[in-house]
Amino acid sequence: MPNERLFSTRNPWFSLSVGLTAALVVLTALLGFVLLPYAQSHSNIAGLWDAICSAAGIPKLASSASSVQPTFKTSDAVVTSAMLANPSSESIGRGATLAQQCAICHGPTGVSRADSPNLAGQYPAVIYKQLKDFKSGARTNAVMSPFAAHLTDQDMVDLAAYYHYLPRLPAYHPAQRRPAPRIVVNGAPMRGIAPCGSCHGSLDNKVGSPWLEGQSAAYMKAQLLAFANGARRNDISQQMRNIARAMTADEIEEAASYYASQPPDQYQPTP
Known part of the structure; x- marks a missing residue:
């Protein structure tokens, strides 16, 4: 049996497998968290962090400019338990x-x-x-x-x-x-x-x-x-x-x- 250790940087096969695995991880991360989010036509990606959060399924906090407003008038009446309690x-x-x-x-x-x-x-x-x-x-x-x-x-x-x-x-x-x-x-x-x-x-x-x-x-x-x-x-x-x-x-x-x-x-x- 050879004396060379399997999990050693001196082992060329170990170094090659680790290098290929790391490259695949980086490549898939780039594809999944950066390139694919940017490729979606309906997405509104403001930057790299937005792209990563979008791919991870984390909802982005809507700004006041992009918040969804109702298409109809909503009630602005404020009702409390004490109001109109003692009318004159x-x-x-x-x-x-x-x-x-x-x-x-x-x-x-x-x-x-x-x-x-x-x-x-x-x-x-x-x-x-x-x-x-x-x-x-x-x-x-x-x-x-x-x-x-x-x-x-x-x-x-x-x-x-x-x-x-x-x-x-x-x-x-x-x-x-x-x-x-x-x-x-x-x-x-x-x-x-x-x-x-x-x-x-x-x-x-x-x-x-x-x-x-x-x-x-x-x-x-x-x-x-x-x-x-x-x-x-x-x-x-x-x-x-x-x-x-x-x-x-x-x-x-x-x-x-x-x-x-x-x-x-x-x-x-x-x-």
Whole structure:
């Protein structure tokens, strides 16, 4: 047996194999991390480091110049749990005067006969946000958009204060009271759907989520379908769009019919 060690630089075959392996590693690194990323026509490579990160699958931080902007107006309304909590009697009075223009759709006492939403006793932050979204274009409607266009921020505060002050009354077309469907109480966790009641008042109320009991079934169904198909897009963080898209037609029908069948609590808020 020869005395020469196998893994030694004096062994020409070892030196040759190591050299070829190193050359292959460098060549493949150049091809995979530099040349191929630059060869992609759709890539936007700013430099060598960008090319290496792109090939390694590391997302590049988008600059403000290249950030993707939505093609539609998004809601800029800021809603907090404390807003409009203690309206003055003057604000409620001004809101009552402004609300005379709203009576044809929302009723003289805030209860609709026309499948428009019932506003009596609604959370003030909800009314304020929707009016602000109608004015900004984040939410559109043939009737509400022109009306909201001329409202000042104080007008919106006053309308929200007035309607919140009104007692909730039974809807004009209530269905017979029925048990809560599973989508309302349990949701559908496997499809990422939280229970409706976890945000809309039956179990808890999240800021900005409207009170739904006693609302028109036709109105609620129309809004769920609008969220599902993207026609309505003023929900914060797309929470309603994500939920409505995952709901079946039967679940939408069940949720709308259930909330319409529940007589709203009657109460007189303290101004």
